[in-house]
Amino acid sequence: MTSSAAVTLPLSHLFPLSAGLSSEGRLAFDGIDVLDLAREFGTPLYIYDAQTVRAQCAAFRSAFETAYEDSFVVYGAKAFVNRPFARLIADQGLGFDAVSGGEIAVLRASGVDMSTVYFHGNNKGADELELAVEAGIGRIVIDNIDEIAKADGAAAAAGREQPVLLRISPGIDGHTHEKTTTGIIDTKFGVPIATGAAEAAVRAILDAPHLRFRGLHMHLGSPIFELGPYELAIEVISEFIAGVCRDRLGAEVQELSPGGGFAIGQGDGREPPAPEQYAKVIAGTLEREADRRGFPLPRLTIEPGRAIAARAGVALYTVGARKDVPGVRTYVSVDGGMADNIRPAMYEARYEALAAERPLAAVEETVTISGKYCESGDVLVRDAELPVLRDGELLAIPASGAYQLSMASNYNFAYRPAVVLVDGGEARLIRRRETAEDLMALDID
Numbered sequence: 046m047t048s049s050a051a052v053t054l055p056l057s058h059l060f061p062l063s064a065g066l067s068s069e070g071r072l073a074f075d076g077i078d079v080l081d082l083a084r085e086f087g088t089p090l091y092i093y094d095a096q097t098v099r100a101q102c103a104a105f106r107s108a109f110e111t112a113y114e115d116s117f118v119v120y121g122a123k124a125f126v127n128r129p130f131a132r133l134i135a136d137q138g139l140g141f142d143a144v145s146g147g148e149i150a151v152l153r154a155s156g157v158d159m160s161t162v163y164f165h166g167n168n169k170g171a172d173e174l175e176l177a178v179e180a181g182i183g184r185i186v187i188d189n190i191d192e193i194a195k196a197d198g199a200a201a202a203a204g205r206e207q208p209v210l211l212r213i214s215p216g217i218d219g220h221t222h223e224k225t226t227t228g229i230i231d232t233k234f235g236v237p238i239a240t241g242a243a244e245a246a247v248r249a250i251l252d253a254p255h256l257r258f259r260g261l262h263m264h265l266g267s268p269i270f271e272l273g274p275y276e277l278a279i280e281v282i283s284e285f286i287a288g289v290c291r292d293r294l295g296a297e298v299q300e301l302s303p304g305g306g307f308a309i310g311q312g313d314g315r316e317p318p319a320p321e322q323y324a325k326v327i328a329g330t331l332e333r334e335a336d337r338r339g340f341p342l343p344r345l346t347i348e349p350g351r352a353i354a355a356r357a358g359v360a361l362y363t364v365g366a367r368k369d370v371p372g373v374r375t376y377v378s379v380d381g382g383m384a385d386n387i388r389p390a391m392y393e394a395r396y397e398a399l400a401a402e403r404p405l406a407a408v409e410e411t412v413t414i415s416g417k418y419c420e421s422g423d424v425l426v427r428d429a430e431l432p433v434l435r436d437g438e439l440l441a442i443p444a445s446g447a448y449q450l451s452m453a454s455n456y457n458f459a460y461r462p463a464v465v466l467v468d469g470g471e472a473r474l475i476r477r478r479e480t481a482e483d484l485m486a487l488d489i490d
């Protein structure tokens with residue numbers, strides 16, 4: 046089965062790079078027909094395209110390395126990770142941002158170089174700090190003053206000197222959803238500059254015998270469609286680098302991370318900036334500020350999560366029940382829903398859907414794609430324009446690779462979906478579907 050280049054796939058800008066049509070006219074990835082994938086692996090199925098993952102990693106690396114020589118890209122593993130996926134990312138030369146002992150454990154088990162891992166979190170547990178230090182984590186990103194003594198204690202116990210960054214909350218609004226904004230003053234993340242807490246924290250790190258101060262971090266939120274907030278935040282942090290770290294504390298900021306938050310196209314009509322545009326603004330502002338304030342250029346670390354994984358992933362469902370409420374709405378239910386994709390319910394995230402077995406079929410009606418779980422809010426796509434879907438046919442939702450499976454639940458005892466990776470014309474199961482036995486495995490009678 047080969048993809049046909051002659052016809053353009055609808056929503057092709059949202060689907061993975063290898064998406065096309067099979068010789069039977071169905072949606073295909075890397076030439077593999079979705080019907081074959083569904084027959085072999087069942088639905089709901091999450092399909093990841095290795096080509097798109099590689100391309101996104103390369104796009105961010107090349108954009109930032111071109112704009113700023115000493116730059117390093119780490120993948121926000123919270124977007125989606127398991128062992129094979131971590132190895133795929135590490136092979137592209139990226140490091141990782143991890144936010145829990147669990148993420149550290151999976152990265153460690155996958156064999157990635159732990160010195161490329163950054164450990165984040167606003168309330169890291171003592172056990173997690175111990176695990177991180179013992180695993181040889183590259184950086185602990187200190188989030189608050191209390192954490193300094195805990196991290197120092199963990200490093201002391203391991204007989205290590207632990208490099209750290211300090212996360213600043215710059216007081217900048219990234220203009221994103223209120224549940225995912227993090228750069229403002231009213232946030233649980235990071236230490237504010239204005240209150241003097243950031244200065245006190247740098248001082249405490251410098252005084253901690255087993256910690257090595259390497260630099261600063263911030264993260265404005267996710268997704269950030271505007272470039273202006275990055276520019277403003279780098280200006281604010283540069284003033285802190287020169288005026289406080291250098292002039293008052295004599296500390297050199299060798300590394301600076303403006304975090305992640307790089308937006309993607311999702312079907313809501315908003316156009317994300319290209320990696321080059323983010324790179325130009327971030328690198329340009331930092332170079333200008335360093336020059337103006339006379340501090341050495343730090344290493345620049347960025348942390349894209351969504352922008353690496355989202356477009357690579359497609360959710361494939363089987364259509365089931367249909368309910369017409371005349372004059373009100375038609376519901377078409379699929380065999381997944383909020384257990385594998387909480388994002389529409391949680392962030393009003395907008396998705397698009399395509400009839401995967403006949404992607405070129407004309408639009409016949411507007412329907413609401415609902416899930417199968419016991420909540421009215423279990424809606425995947427409101428007002429999707431589709432042909433009249435038949436019971437049993439396949440429906441694909443693109444841009445599903447980030448924050449869906451990583452936020453998936455077993456609500457209603459749902460089995461979390463299987464995941465396949467298509468690469469080089471082959472589909473490989475990289476995570477099997479859960480079973481009833483999995484769900485009961487932790488019970489003790």
Ligand code: LLP
Pocket residue numbers: 121123124142165225264266267268304305306307348349350351352388392447448449452
């Ligand atoms: N760095 C830090 C410190 C972060 O907290 C995050 C995301 C990232 C990097 C990666 O951000 P990205 O490049 O993926 O935008 N569950 C939400 C998103 C939460 C993001 C949390 N932090 C969603 O489904 O939209």
